[in-house]
Amino acid sequence: MPTPPLAGRVRALAPSATLALTALARELKERGEPVVSFGAGEPDVNTPEPVIEAACRALREGKTKYTPSGGIRPLREAVAEYLHTRFGLAYAPEDVHISVGAKHALFNAFLAVLEPEEEVVLFSPYWVSYPEMVRLAGGKPVVVPTSPERGFLPEREAFTAALTPRTRAVLLNTPNNPTGAVYPETVLRQLGEVLAGRDVWVIADEIYAELVYEGAHVPFPRAVPELADRTLLIGGFSKSFAMTGWRLGFAAGPRELVRALDNLASQSVSCPTSFVQYAGVAALREALGEVERLRQLFASRRAKMLAALAEVPGVRFAPPGGAFYVFLDVSPLLEAGGFSDADALARALLEEEKVVVVPGTSFGAPEFVRLSYAMGEEEMLEGIARLAAFARRRVMSA
Known part of the structure; x- marks a missing residue:
């Protein structure tokens, strides 16, 4: 007999894009891939003692x-x-x-x-x-x-x-x-x-x-x-x-x-x-004292991420006032690279540079990607360097 149908509410339900990408990055790392993931919306430090x-x-x-x-x-x-x-x-x-x-x-x-x-x-x-x-x-x-x-x-x-x-x-x-x-x-x-x-x-x-x-x-x-x-x-x-x-x-x-x-x-x-x-x-x-230390850590990473992103061609951004994300306008890069939307760009970035970003489509902004700086500084800067190399190839070949 065929399987009974699921309810319409779950058939129409989209999975969480951020959790799906976080799971993908974890799976690739476990397979030994040198993946840098900007997807996670969670601090990389441990819970206070x-x-x-x-x-x-x-x-x-x-x-x-x-x-x-x-x-x-x-x-x-x-x-x-x-x-x-x-x-x-x-x-x-x-x-x-x-x-x-x-x-x-x-x-x-x-x-x-x-x-x-x-x-x-x-x-x-x-x-x-x-x-x-x-x-x-x-x-x-x-x-x-x-x-x-x-x-x-x-x-x-x-x-x-x-x-x-x-x-x-x-x-x-x-x-x-x-x-x-x-x-x-x-x-x-x-x-x-x-x-x-x-x-x-x-x-x-x-x-x-x-x-x-x-x-x-x-x-x-x-x-x-x-x-x-x-x-x-x-x-x-x-x-x-x-x-x-x-x-x-x-x-x-x-x-x-x-x-x-x-x-x-x-x-x-x-x-x-x-x-x-x-x-x-x-x-x-x-x-509560740990909260302020965490905020200062993210403030430092934020400054370094913004400075590094300023050297990436084909992107624009406004400095975020809070949280731990940069919402990157990649519309110039989409045009230069011939991408239909941020989803296509994110797929190419993962395939070519092993970098995970969250496409803005799920946020209602298909010409943006989200980068989290709730991650280790060395990994963060390595990921932006790979993003810059990817962007330069696309912009120069346009």
């Missing part, structure tokens, strides 16, 4: 059972205290949901607020998972383009035009993946003014809040406090604490929505991993 020790201690103490679906109270208290101390935000522990990574909090947020065919406005370039999450929740992503000429910042007029009676949520990501743009308070205020009086949720993905190099990170609920009662702030431990594989995130916002996230978790993952939550408490209480 106090965090590791806290997890081991929790295991030895038998903290291996189910916890409340929304997380243990000590961690919710620590998150509320952290958001107040670092960013001036006032949340009670009951306003905090602990999730299996920030990604899971985002996914459940869309499930919690969207009815079928309701719209979510998001800005391109966008993180690859946003549109797919919205569709899986039954919603419709409405994409508003931003431009490198304006620093990839949302523009009030285009944003206003995208709102309809079916708009249920707006997704903001600052510091931004993939562009590194940091939204200034003036831009956030303008967006808030447009949303005033509208029955719309704001989902603020601020997972890179600690990794800012130019300007300062301003959380949306602080910039627009009058909309705090309909804003869900998303954060986590993966990027700033080098804890990607631990899968620990959080959401903070209106209590009714937070309870909905708790209920969704109770019927899916049950709860975040118990001993990982105790590690999260240690991260916030004992390892």
Whole structure:
């Protein structure tokens, strides 16, 4: 008998391009290929020692059972205290949901607020998972383009035009993946003014809040406090604490929505991993100094990557203000090399130079590629040297 069909929602689901490329790079390296990968969105350093020790201690103490679906109270208290101390935000522990990574909090947020065919406005370039999450929740992503000429910042007029009676949520990501743009308070205020009086949720993905190099990170609920009662702030431990594989995130916002996230978790993952939550408490209480050291490390690598990329022909870029990516405009190189889009360029770069970059197609920007500098400096500079050699061949032969 033929295999029964899969559901339409998964047949139409695109896999994560970044995770797929990371897996490909790992596979090639395991086969002995001299691959340099700019794909990974994770720090290359290890998790801080106090965090590791806290997890081991929790295991030895038998903290291996189910916890409340929304997380243990000590961690919710620590998150509320952290958001107040670092960013001036006032949340009670009951306003905090602990999730299996920030990604899971985002996914459940869309499930919690969207009815079928309701719209979510998001800005391109966008993180690859946003549109797919919205569709899986039954919603419709409405994409508003931003431009490198304006620093990839949302523009009030285009944003206003995208709102309809079916708009249920707006997704903001600052510091931004993939562009590194940091939204200034003036831009956030303008967006808030447009949303005033509208029955719309704001989902603020601020997972890179600690990794800012130019300007300062301003959380949306602080910039627009009058909309705090309909804003869900998303954060986590993966990027700033080098804890990607631990899968620990959080959401903070209106209590009714937070309870909905708790209920969704109770019927899916049950709860975040118990001993990982105790590690999260240690991260916030004992390892904040490591966050600043990591930020300084990335700032140094950022400067060296930008200096090296300035010598590569056929590319353009704007210095990123935050996160740990450079979003490279390769449109001159596409034209010179006869490539149809960044996907074709990325395939040729991998074949010829064994360099992995993430094509911008999955970010809604097919003439760009994303390079991560969350990697070793020597490997990073070697990869850019190979990219430069590739670009020179294409430009000179054009």
